[in-house]
Amino acid sequence: MENMDEQLPEMNAGSDPIVYPPKYEKRDQTTNIWIKSVISLGLYLFLGYYIFHSFQMLLLITSVVLFHELGHFFAMKFFRYKDLGIFFIPLLGAYVSGSKRDVSQKESAIILLAGPLPGIILGIILYLLYQNDPTLAIGDISFGDVALLLVFLNLINLFPVYPLDGGQLLNRVFLDEEGWIGKIFVFISIALLAWLSWRLYSYHHQPIYFVFLLFPLMMVLRMFGDNKLKSVEKKIETEGIDMDKSYEDLPAEDYWKIRNILIEQHPAFSDVPPAPPYEYDVKEEKIMTTIQSLLHRHLVQDVSMAGKIFILLIWAAAIASPWLLNMNMYFFRQFGL
Template structure:
């Protein structure tokens, strides 16, 4: 009966008794359990920062709470939809002055599930906005928390309507990219670049006066795009070396982890300050190494929407985009923003 021992990180490779030395690779890196529980602490911290900087902008605590409540309700729609479809490592994170997003991971991503998740954020908020707008017309004097129902309804509708626009990374843009485009193809890349250009134009000229904080979104997207290009070159080299990237992180062999890690350390700029293995030592950047390797492993996009299904999604999307006009709402507020 053969027996082998795994090396602890930091030890030298074991030598086999055969003619050639045999390296027995230690287990790949896994996040410590306590780091997973920090997700909600980070969410709370980002929310606090969001509120502090938001108050600096709005100067009205009631209005700040309204906007924050709308954002939270929107993100909870995404969150519970993702939870229903068994996404892992879920968390809600707030970006001061810009909004929030839900993070989560899943090996196999379905077009149908993606459409539901992306629409689960803006659609419920818009429906509630329409109901509040109806109540306002029944009694224009009604208020909630010192804010008129008209302001509440328009805020609900407008903020969620913005998210339905076909601009990446808004919900509408992600819907278009994932359901109707090949999200890893050339057309998708052009669409992302076009979205960056549109957001840059809007931040500088869309409201008549530059809103410089809005430039953060296109800047982050451009930075990520350049990073993806560098990573794509490394991914190509890894595949040329014969590694199978059609795996989940749990399925990735320990040996492949350390060998892919060595390629990253050698060829990927942000990790070039790390030492290649052996010795098999986890660095303080190992969380980042793990995240990069996870991003290299091919996610499976299940094409489970027929043309009929895509047509239904498209019609629902267009309906909610056009709903304020279809319902003949008072659009004076919208016209201030060029709608």
């Protein structure tokens, strides 16, 4: 007797089985990723020089930012993230991009702390060396100033404000990032970043500080994008398509069905003709990336209460370290700290 539960090929009106072409497979992105990284670095340096008018200072800041991001990069590489790349955002900083389906809280904590902690430690070492010998310098910049820059930029990243490293750490390990508490935290972060931009402008009276509004603006745009994807995800679920799998395990049939739903529901793909005919579009790579983002990601909650306390102590020690060492963190005086 035949097994009637076995999945049969989908039939069209003429009862002929539909043969779905393979799902879109992206080409090796390593070269493209690093080309984009180099281009972003070039723009970062070009606009940075316009602001600082000192190539030496610009290189120093870029080196500090790169040192920070390399910490994230190597930690993500150690935990086998794919499609890794470092991208610079002119006037704002940089970030490391990578993908992994099963995300561990423990791994995330290590990755997030691997950026700021080495910079703070190096800054403290340089500061202590400078205290012992004030003549030490890199070019015309003293070890003391280099130390303050290292500590300051990395300390800022540890603040519990999303999307800074400290904010991501709080949301990933201590809050429910997919729940309403995590969303409220993101809204609070948006408000704080907007306030920071205004506070800096009020103190310095320089419009350049409004560039910090780009952070909350990008976060708001991302939230709108996520909401659009939520409606797409609900439609996919009503079609009975299993999204709890990796892209590699996604059947070709499901790919083309999800693709049609995406074209129907998402305005970014409204100009793409639905299948059939089963033909790739010029936007196929973007469609594939969006489908990948829709597939369920697993967050492994593997940090115990003792682990959370340990992470919290490390974070608090890093935050407090410059004040414990009596470093002159004059920047924070304008905020009453």
